[in-house]
Amino acid sequence: MTATLLPPFAEADSPRLHRLRHHNVTVWVTMLLASIASLVASFVLAIDALALAKDPNADLGCNINAVISCGTVGTSWQASLLGFPNAFLGLVFEPAVITLAVASLGGVRFPRWFMFSAQVIYTIALLFAYWLFEQAMFEIGALCPWCLLVTLATTLVFFELAYVNIRDDNLYLPRRVQAALTGLIRSNLDFILVIAWLLILVLAVVLKYGNALFA
Amino acid sequence: MSKQTKLRTQELRHAQVAAAAQQAKRRRFLTWAGALLIVGLVAAIGLSVYKAVNHERTLPAVTGTVVPPQHLTSTGAIPVGAADAPVTVKVYYDYMCSFCGSFEKANTGELDRLVSDGVVRVELHPLAFLDDLSSGTKYSTRTANAIAVVADAAPARAWDFHNALYAQQPAEGSEGLTDEQIGTIATDAGVPASVVDSFTDGTYRPWVASVTKDAFAAGVEHTPTVMIDGKEFTGDLYSVGPLTDAIESAAAGR
Numbered sequence: 001m002t003a004t005l006l007p008p009f010a011e012a013d014s015p016r017l018h019r020l021r022h023h024n025v026t027v028w029v030t031m032l033l034a035s036i037a038s039l040v041a042s043f044v045l046a047i048d049a050l051a052l053a054k055d056p057n058a059d060l061g062c063n064i065n066a067v068i069s070c071g072t073v074g075t076s077w078q079a080s081l082l083g084f085p086n087a088f089l090g091l092v093f094e095p096a097v098i099t100l101a102v103a104s105l106g107g108v109r110f111p112r113w114f115m116f117s118a119q120v121i122y123t124i125a126l127l128f129a130y131w132l133f134e135q136a137m138f139e140i141g142a143l144c145p146w147c148l149l150v151t152l153a154t155t156l157v158f159f160e161l162a163y164v165n166i167r168d169d170n171l172y173l174p175r176r177v178q179a180a181l182t183g184l185i186r187s188n189l190d191f192i193l194v195i196a197w198l199l200i201l202v203l204a205v206v207l208k209y210g211n212a213l214f215a
Numbered sequence: 216m217s218k219q220t221k222l223r224t225q226e227l228r229h230a231q232v233a234a235a236a237q238q239a240k241r242r243r244f245l246t247w248a249g250a251l252l253i254v255g256l257v258a259a260i261g262l263s264v265y266k267a268v269n270h271e272r273t274l275p276a277v278t279g280t281v282v283p284p285q286h287l288t289s290t291g292a293i294p295v296g297a298a299d300a301p302v303t304v305k306v307y308y309d310y311m312c313s314f315c316g317s318f319e320k321a322n323t324g325e326l327d328r329l330v331s332d333g334v335v336r337v338e339l340h341p342l343a344f345l346d347d348l349s350s351g352t353k354y355s356t357r358t359a360n361a362i363a364v365v366a367d368a369a370p371a372r373a374w375d376f377h378n379a380l381y382a383q384q385p386a387e388g389s390e391g392l393t394d395e396q397i398g399t400i401a402t403d404a405g406v407p408a409s410v411v412d413s414f415t416d417g418t419y420r421p422w423v424a425s426v427t428k429d430a431f432a433a434g435v436e437h438t439p440t441v442m443i444d445g446k447e448f449t450g451d452l453y454s455v456g457p458l459t460d461a462i463e464s465a466a467a468g469r
Binding site: 056069071072075141142183187188189192193195196199200202203206207210211213214 | 238242245246249250252253256257259260263264266267268313314317450451452453454456457460
């Protein structure tokens with residue numbers, strides 16, 4: 001029997017879950033699924049935006065109550081910050097992420113500058129997604145399920161992209177920072193961090209809107 | 216290899232092993248701390264969901280005799296506007312509910328215009344199910360009782376009083392407005408002093424509790440619930456325009 005190729009950050013005696021988590025396929029498949037989810041959500045939101053443009057009073061499938069209302073979020077100025085529905089950005093950029101994930105699954109290695117640029121662009125996308133989340137939560141006062149899916153998927157794609165770029169040392173970081181981040185990943189603290197972060201978001205939503213959601 | 220070199224190599228190796236052990240220990244600690252954080256967050260989420268589920272169902276108990284105010288519609292609503300207006304808009308609301316406040320802010324002007332034009336008759340259904348959100352002062356019940364008193368004794372002032380209450384809506388979770396402040400708002404809205412003085416009698420509290428219970432039993436699930444000619448309006452309640460459009464198309468269909 002030939003020796004199995006170990007994923008990075010794993011030793012022969014590492015637990016199976018640890019090895020699975022750090023497997024290249026796991027990383028890219030997660031990113032692929034998250035970017036597909038984001039694309040689907042953007043597609044639905046884009047169609048909703050067209051329906052709302054035709055009739056601001058349109059009865060959208062996800063207008064469930066005062067809090068869960070795509071209509072309220074979709075007709076806000078924040079929903080088309082750049083003069084067109086934000087969802088169009090998802091339609092433009094998510095296919096690039098999907099291509100990146102599929103090509104990487106197929107064994108393509110992108111140059112360092114390419115991966116670094118992808119990280120920079122996706123960081124901007126992440127900030128935009130969180131700005132929208134914050135606006136929906138605290139300014140608009142309504143949530144839309146598809147927007148929440150985008151928030152979640154964007155977080156996951158960002159996380160996986162950052163994982164790969166730290167692993168492959170693509171971020172031109174000072175050595176000490178690079179070593180610290182690698183240590184973080186090796187001990188799975190990055191994973192704990194992202195889970196905790198997502199739970200904090202859930203907690204924020206439940207604390208603010210629980211009464212309306214579970215009435 | 217000289218004895219000295221050998222010793223030095225050994226020392227170096229020991230130091231490396233010690234450092235690695237130190238690092239492993241730190242990581243284990245951080246992992247446990249992280250796991251604890253996650254467990255804590257899950258518990259907090261569970262607790263908030265549990266509290267939320269049990270929250271809004273605490274309706275006021277019906278105690279005492281239910282005396283409905285006079286001048287109500289046959290369905291027990293406070294009417295505003297011409298009885299023969301072609302379109303009826305029912306609103307179920309609570310004076311503490313912040314979304315009702317947003318609804319009011321967006322639509323009061325338009326509704327006011329449509330009422331004056333004789334296009335709409337508004338039917339107010341005050342509910343009191345958010346008493347828990349006023350730190351024990353039962354703001355929802357007090358204000359619902361007050362609007363009932365006005366509907367009974369000074370019905371022409373009900374609409375102005377209703378709008379004035381929302382114009383000065385307190386935040387959810389605050390103590391709400393005092394009885395005096397509510398009285399001042401009523402007086403400013405043209406309600407006679409003798410009527411304002413009877414707010415604190417609480418005459419319609421049992422009625423308020425009873426209609427609140429009935430509304431939820433009849434399927435009202437949240438506030439504001441807005442119905443145009445008996446059919447729930449599911450469009451955007453919080454911006455100017457959609458409700459007006461729906462009302463106007465209902466009026467045109469007559």
